[in-house]
Amino acid sequence: MEAGSHRQLVNYLPAIYRRYERLEDFLWAFEETLFGREKEEKLKSLERRIDEIPTLFDPMEAPPDFLPWLAQWAALTLYGGTTEYRRGLIAKMIPLYRKRGTREYVEEVLRLYTGAEPVVEEEDLPGMEVGVRSTVGRDTRLGEDPFRFRVQITFSSIPASREKRLRLIALVHAVVNLAKPAHTHYQLSHNLAEEELGLIINVRSTVGIDTLLWSERNDNRR
Numbered sequence: 001m002e003a004g005s006h007r008q009l010v011n012y013l014p015a016i017y018r019r020y021e022r023l024e025d026f027l028w029a030f031e032e033t034l035f036g037r038e039k040e041e042k043l044k045s046l047e048r049r050i051d052e053i054p055t056l057f058d059p060m061e062a063p064p065d066f067l068p069w070l071a072q073w074a075a076l077t078l079y080g081g082t083t084e085y086r087r088g089l090i091a092k093m094i095p096l097y098r099k100r101g102t103r104e105y106v107e108e109v110l111r112l113y114t115g116a117e118p119v120v121e122e123e124d125l126p127g128m129e130v131g132v133r134s135t136v137g138r139d140t141r142l143g144e145d146p147f148r149f150r151v152q153i154t155f156s157s158i159p160a161s162r163e164k165r166l167r168l169i170a171l172v173h174a175v176v177n178l179a180k181p182a183h184t185h186y187q188l189s190h191n192l193a194e195e196e197l198g199l200i201i202n203v204r205s206t207v208g209i210d211t212l213l214w215s216e217r218n219d220n221r222r
Contacts, residue, residue, distance in 0.1 A: 009034075059090040077178065079171055085115055101181045103149075109179045110153060114171060118153040147184045151176055154191050165192045 009027040055061040089112045099105040103120040110118040
C-alpha cells in the first residue's frame with residue numbers, strides 16, 4: 001500500500017485484541033503519525049519522511065533550510081548573498097577539490113559563488129640565476145612578486161544598490177582568499193563602480209587591492 005493511504009493498526013494485531021472496540025480509537029494517533037491520512041494530510045507521515053530521506057542528500061532537491069548542513073559535508077562555506085547559487089555550488093564542489101590551487105579552480109569557484117565570469121591571469125616572472133638568467137630587463141626581473149596573479153571578474157548584472165555592490169566585492173575577495181594557494185597574492189579588477197572604493201572594515205580594508213587611502217582626485221578637491 002502506498003505511503004499516505006489509510007491503514008488500521010488493529011488489523012495487524014492478533015484476533016483476540018480486535019474484540020475491544022476502544023482499541024481502534026487508542027491506535028488512531030499512532031496511525032496518523034506513521035501513515036498519515038488520504039485526505040487533508042497536514043503533516044507528513046513518518047513513512048513519507050523515510051521515503052524522502054534520499055532527497056536530503058541531493059543538493060538539487062533538498063529543502064532550502066537543509067542546504068547549510070549539506071554544505072558542511074562538502075567543507076563548504078555558504079557566504080551571504082549566494083542564495084541563488086547554493087545548490088549548484090554544493091553539487092559541484094567536491095569534484096573541484098581535485099583541482100584545488102590551480103587557475104581553473106579559482107575561476108570555477110568564483111563562477112559558482114557569484115554567477116559572474118572571472119578570468120585569472122598568471123605571469124611567469126623569472127628571477128636571477130647566474131649563468132642562466134642574469135640580464136635585468138631581458139630574462140630577469142628584480143623587485144617584483146613572483147607569486148602574484150590577476151583576477152578580472154565581469155558581472156552581467158550590476159546591482160543598483162551601493163550596499164549590494166560592496167557586498168559583491170567583499171564576497172569575491174573572500175572566495176579568492178579561500179581558493180588561492182596560501183603563499184600567493186592577487187590583484188582584483190571588476191566592472192563595478194570604482195569611484196566608491198574606500199576603507200570599510202571587514203568589507204574593503206586591503207590597501208592597494210580594494211581600498212584607496214589617498215589619490216590625486218582627493219588633492220584636486222582642496
